[in-house]
Amino acid sequence: MTLANFKILPDDALLSQSYRDELRNWVMIPSTRKFPLAADTRYEISPEALKDVYAFSKEKLQSYPKQKEYLLTYWLNYAATAIPTLETSQLLLADYKSAFPQSPYSEYISKLIRTKETLQPGAIIPEVTLLNKDSVSVALSQLKGKPVCIVFSFSIGQHEPGLKAMEEKYKDKATFVYISVTPDLPLHMWKKYAVDRPGTKHLWASDENIELLKEKYAIDIRYPFLVADANGKIINRWIAQEFPNNKSLDAALQKAGE
Incomplete structure (x- = not known):
């Protein structure tokens, strides 16, 4: 399977690691073309591209609910862990909660965002x-x-x-x-x-x-x-x-x- 002939398969295809990798790569192409990375960036995906690929994944996978939830969860986690600033993860989390109100993952990301809020410049380092x-x-x-x-x-x-x-x-x-x-x-x-x-x-x-x-x-x-x-x-x-x-x-x- 290559990106040149990639096709969305039924949700059961998520069992395949190679399919999940190709699915993510495929949905990333339009966003990374619109929002190419600067030479000195440390991100694989910029905050702008991340918001775009989240929306693109949501649109393209409406007929594949498991794949849509998998990808939106993946991009939300990426926003919360790979992007230091809070705006992107907060924005995606609000949409994610609306799309998947029963998902236990929302609380995990919410907790992570709360932790990041306590680690902003000027805060005292946490005691351990x-x-x-x-x-x-x-x-x-x-x-x-x-x-x-x-x-x-x-x-x-x-x-x-x-x-x-x-x-x-x-x-x-x-x-x-x-x-x-x-x-x-x-x-x-x-x-x-x-x-x-x-x-x-x-x-x-x-x-x-x-x-x-x-x-x-x-x-x-x-x-x-x-x-x-x-x-x-x-x-x-x-x-x-x-x-x-x-x-x-x-x-x-x-x-x-x-």
Whole structure:
């Protein structure tokens, strides 16, 4: 099956992963042509294209209710997780609730949006207590005093090689806190790799605390960085990975130090 000869099949075709992938790609074509991405964007789909593809999916799949619900749920989730701003997800959620009033997914997205509302610039970083490499409890509120860059690491050592130059640039000016959010990673195993350096701290989250970080920080592998000022106020929660240099992270750290 290719996009050149794609045809909408009966709803049972949703059982096929390849069909779901092709269905999404097919409905995206008109919207991404109308709203092409800028060269420096970090989104796969822009907010404008996302609203357009949501409406297009709703229109084209009126006769295929399961596929329509699948796609609208997919685009709503994308808006809530991949787009840092709130306007797109709030707009799509209002329509989604109207279209699927019984869907349990609405509450999940509503909760995620409420969390994102608490993570806007100027808000105090949410309190969570984790363990350091000496098994001592550390509350995130204890990180005040210097600007801080919180790094959510989804695998051992993730991001650290790429941030060494940034650590050196902001040595004595900011603290880099690497929080392990790798599920099922035992504390004793993590300790072998958690080596603090000047200006850095390593913290470990249990599976229970990973769930708490999801609730309070909306952790997502696409946006692993948060920068706060010396008073614990958020400068930017939604900083993505950028290569080879992370200009957004650098700008947030500069602003945190002002």
